Structure formats: C-alpha cells, structure tokens
Amino acid sequence: MTGQRLTPARLGPSDVLRTGAAGLRTRPARVVLSALGIAIGIATMIAVLGISSSSREQLLRQLDRLGTNLLTVAPGQTMFGEQAKLPVEALGMVRRIGPVRTASATGTVGTTIRRTDRIPKAVTGGIAVQAATADLLTTLEGRVVTGAWLNAATETRPAVVLGAKAAQRLGITRTGVQVWMGERWFTVVGVLGAMPLAPEIERSALVGFPAAEKYLGFDGHPTTIYERSAEESVEAVRAVLPRTVNPENPEEVTVSRPSDALAARAAAASAFTNLLLGLGAVALLVGGVGVANTMVISVLERRKEIGLRRSLGATRGQVRLQFLAESLLLSALGGVAGAVLGGLATAGYALSRGWPPVVPPWAFAGAVGATLVIGTLAGLYPAMRAARLSPTVALATT
C-alpha cells in the first residue's frame, strides 16, 4: 500500500561532527573540566615517554660522538685470586696490533694528592694519582679546559694535569697552583674536561710516566690500556688483545668496551619511568570516567532535545551517533590538549638539561588511540541510553 520506500537519509561526517560539537558549545566550563582529566593523563604519559626518550637520545648522540671503538685493557686476577699485573711492555704490544690506531696507558701510583702537606694522608678526596702516557688525551679524544696537556717536557717534570672531578674536589680552577704529591710539590699545568667514556680519568691526577717513576716511585706497570681501532675491527682486536698483552697468562687480562655501559643505560627503561607511566594511565582512566559521567548527565539534561530530534526524523542510530561523537570530541579535546602539554613539558625539561627534545611518534599515535578508545567507551553507554529513549517520554520531560 505504500507509495514509496522509506529510507532515512544518511548524516555526513561533517553533520555528525556538527551535532556532536553543538552539545559541547553550550557548556564550555563543563567541557573544559571533564576534558582536563584526559588531558592530564595524556600529558603525563607523553611527558614521561618524551623525557625518557630525550635522555636516551642524548645518550645515543653522545655515543655517536664518542664512538664505540674504544677498548680498555685492565689486569684481572691470577689463578690464585690475587690482583694480576699488566707487563711493562704491554702498551708497545698493543700498538703493534694492525688495526689499532692509537693506544695509551695509565698506571696507578700509590700516592695521594693534597692541597698542602698539612692535610693528613688519609684524606684522598677519592682522587687517584696516575701516570699517563702523553698520547692519552688523543686516544680518549678528551679536551683540556684550562692550561695544557702533558708534553715531552712536562711529562718528565713534577707537573700534574687534573681530571674535571679531581680539580673540582681540590677546588682548583687555574694552573700554576702547587699541590702536595708523595713527598714534594707538583705544579698543576692543566685541567681536563668531562670524559664520559673514561669517568675514572675525571677523578684522577695525571703525571707523566717518567715523572711518576722519578718522583713517586711508580713501577712502570700500566693498570689500564686505552686503545682505539677502526669500528669494523673492534671485535677482532678485542679477540687478540689478551694474548697480545700477556702472552703467558692471557686469562689474567680483562678487556671491556666503555661504550657498552652507555648503550646499556640508553636501552634500559627505568622502573621510575614505568611507575610514572602507570600513574598517567590511572589519570587517563579517571579522565575517562569523568567524560562518561559528563555524558550521562548531558543525556539526562537533554532529553527534550533528543525527543525533538526524533520528531524531526532522527533515527535511534543517529541519536546514538550524535552522543558518541560528542563523547569522542570531548576526549579528543582532552587528548590534543594533553599531547600539547606533554610535548611542551618534554621540550622544557629536555632543553633545561641540554638534551635534544624527542617524543617518539608512536607515543602520539598511542595518545590518539587511547583517546579514541576512551571516548568510545565513555560515550557508549550514555549514547545507548539516549537512543533507547522513547520520543514521547523524552518530549514529555519537564
């Protein structure tokens, strides 16, 4: 008997968005407050991920700059559990390995460094006195902040170069200062910069090998050999180092790669990061509950509007879609605000530490995903309620 088929018109995406936004526009304060929860959650998670990636990026860039081709050789233990010693001629042997570009050594000198002879011997300040070969700075690609590195002349004289931390602990910022080492005065001729790959050098007072032997009774045995080779032959060099350094007892030699420690630090996500991520997730969840609550109230308050829309020809599905869109917009608003806040927090923190600010793209993708999921979950129940409402009951609401 019907003259034509009755098919509801489809709402275009822009119309769905417009109806969803219309509900938000009239209640700005409530929108801001309920989006805030989502914003805080997203901002926390983005900032946590961003700051830890920035710190990782910083480490990786540092690694890149420092190179991963530095190996150190140190004495291990003898079969009887005693401290082994590297042979005096070990450094020469290392230099003879083909791919090795540069090698140098330090040797521990059993003495202390003090500002004056009146300070008791026991107060070392954690500073190690070491003999260093003249090319140490080249091998470590280190930098002198003040003064100069040891040269052919000063390495035979009672002259000392301080590592950055050693200088700090002694309170020395300029050259020419006299310090008490062993049983005589030495002159500070230089202060070094930071050495991320050889932190032990930062805490050392360095004198030339000849000077150490002459004035401080150094036995000439190196305790650490630093060696750099081409990147691609690092493993090969590593394999031959123990036998080269100590042909009789290669097992008494320990070889390590300082960049490994940095790389490990870069790879590890700290427990603290995970804890903060968890907190962010909780904030996000609470934010989602807030959005759901707002939506339930919104549906209750707007029963008449729902009734009117039904009288204008909205299907149940279109009413449901309207409230889902509203919920999604609400949480998207929070998500965008959170992402911006999180990005700014990351940038602020990273720049204040001198790190490159980095937020991994997947963190933003995750934020978008989380926002959509939360918006949908929070809006689903209220939207269903709105759609189920009978038009006459909705219109009769006073």
Next chain:
Amino acid sequence: MSVPQPEQPRVVELREVTKVYGAGVRALRGVDLLVERGELVAIAGPSGSGKSTLLHLIGTLDRPTTGTVRIAGHDVAGLSDRELSALRARHLGFVFQQFHLAPGASALDNVADGLLYTGTPLRARRERAAAALERVGLGHRLGHRPSQLSGGEQQRVAVARAVAGDPPLLLADEPTGNLDSAAGAEVLNVLRDLYAAGTTIVVITHDPEIAEWCPRQVRVRDGRVVADAGAGAGRRPPGPNPKTASGPAAPPGFENVPGAETAGAAKGAPR
C-alpha cells in the same frame, strides 16, 4: 515495489485506535479519524482527554495499543523505527507548546537543523531555513538567539523549523499555550498562511476561540472522539483571527486551496 495508488492516500487515517499506558491508563478508547489533504483541523477537549496521545500517534512518535494508524498511506504497524524516522523527516512537521529551540544557536541554525535528517546539504538547509523564516515574518531575525526573541517570535521560529522541509502534514500541540494573545495571533496568522498554501494542519488546543476559528473541530473526551465534522470539513477558509480584532476572514491566495469552497458545505459541520 511502488504500486500506483488509485487515488491520493489520506494524510491521516486512524481506525479503532486505542492506547493503554502502563498498567491500565486508557488514554484512547477506540478513535476513528480521517484527515484529508489541505485540511485545518482543531483537536479540542478537556485536560487528560487524550489529545496529546492522539497527536503522538498521528506523528508516529508512538504506536497504538490496538487499531490501525496510516500516515500518508503508510501503515505504521508495518514500519521499523528507521522507516518511521524517515516518515517523520519527510512527511511531518511538529510544533510543541514549549518551543524546544537550541539556546546556543541562531534562529537560522535552529531552523536549518530541522532539515538535518532529510539529507539536505548544509548550504541548502541554510537557504531553505532563511526562506522559512521569511515566511513566518522573521526574515530580519536570522542571526538572533532564542533568548533575544519574544515568545511569539520563538514559536514562529519553531514553526519555521517544522515547515522548512515543506512537510505535507503539520502537527501542533498547543502552539499558543505559552503565549499571550498578541503573540498567539502572530502564530495563528502563520498557521493560516501555511494552510492557505496547502499544508494540512492538525492543531491541538484548549482554547475554544481557536478551535472555533478552525474550519473543522474534532472534540475528544475520555479517550473518545465525541464530535467531528468529518473528513474534508477542514478545507473551508478559517474565520477571522480570534486573537486580533481585525483579522482578515480570507487571506489573499486562500481561494486557490483546492476544494476550499465545497468541502465544508457538503459535510455540514456541527458548530
């Protein structure tokens, strides 16, 4: 699928319609009502007599407990919720006692929203909304918010929203119930003009004057129709606007309504 009709289907056709709410409120107890194209029908009756219930059934906002409701030839019982929604979007316009305007939106947007579910693109919705507001005499108020409009103006916006899509049937539940007589007159004038242009109008009213003004009155009491001039009676021109002393009896263009002269005379409506 589209069977040609022998004649134009009736706009409204109710047969032995009852409506029982919940446990046993019998709001309608067997109503027969036929409304033909171009009629202006008043449904009058005391409070609680079932007028709104009747209008909701005609408007397909609700389904009858028993009996048949046919709107523009579609049997409501055979239609899904989606199909009913489409029917409302295309064939029906509603005006309520409360205006139900969105407070944050301009008059133009409120009216344009009335076409949202007809599949009209936004620009065309706005154009037709502007035309509809022009029709109700609010062409100069397009950008005003409801709070910046008088009650009569707000109800005229609501009427414009209901008729922007040119629905063949306009249903009004106490459209002047919240208005003073001057504002009520504005609204009645708009209804009269729409009726003159061929829209079928069913209006619920408490007000005997307004009921009297309509060419056909259906009187409802205790869920039954107790008096009705019969289908087609509502095609005569309405009397002078009861809310204004000097309302024109037959507005210009009214003579063009098909069957306007004959229908009332043939039926002999009881006054």
